[in-house]
Amino acid sequence: LADLIHRFAALLDPADGNAALLSTWITSAQAEDLPHLHAFTRGLEKDLAAVDAALTLPHHNGSTEGVNNKTKLIKRQMYGRASFPLLRHRILLG
Template identity: 45%
Template sequence: MTNPGHLAETEATELKEIRTACRHLDAVARHVRDFADMMRDLRGDELPAWMDRVLADDLPALHSLVNGLRRDLDAVLAALTTLWSSGQVEDHMTRVKLLKRMGFGRAGFDLLRNRILLRT
């Protein structure tokens, strides 16, 4: 979702007209923008109030999102409040999977282990 401040003037005008014509779309866009801002700025302390505002509106798709967030609220709050990222772990797992696929079932565990250890 593009930051509204980065839109061209004509695009901003069109977006405003569309959002004015449909109150549900305006509410969805507002809630999504608020959630994106929370994610970008790591403001997890605002999540419970955001979820209450979403549930107050008649938006079933966003209600489903809130219910999903509530199922694992501790993890969501941790993601929205800490600087820690699992990006490095995911990078290594992707590399291991690539090496495993390159063996195409012919290479045994020992060769895979050696290739992983030599690359790190």
């Protein structure tokens, strides 16, 4: 299990050959007797095109997701306590 995890972690750094390496990793992971890992590999196979893109392309939307997460956090903290102008002020200054 540890070897499979380390090999998968190496794929998380985007590179051109990662799509082929992912296919061999899935095959070797399914050959093991680890049911939870089988469920993970089935999930990868269901959306293989998106997983291949994530592992091969250098583009991502992490900064956008970070801003969305921060905005939702501030909104949850202020729920029922203040008006929209204060929420806007906290988002713009935070």
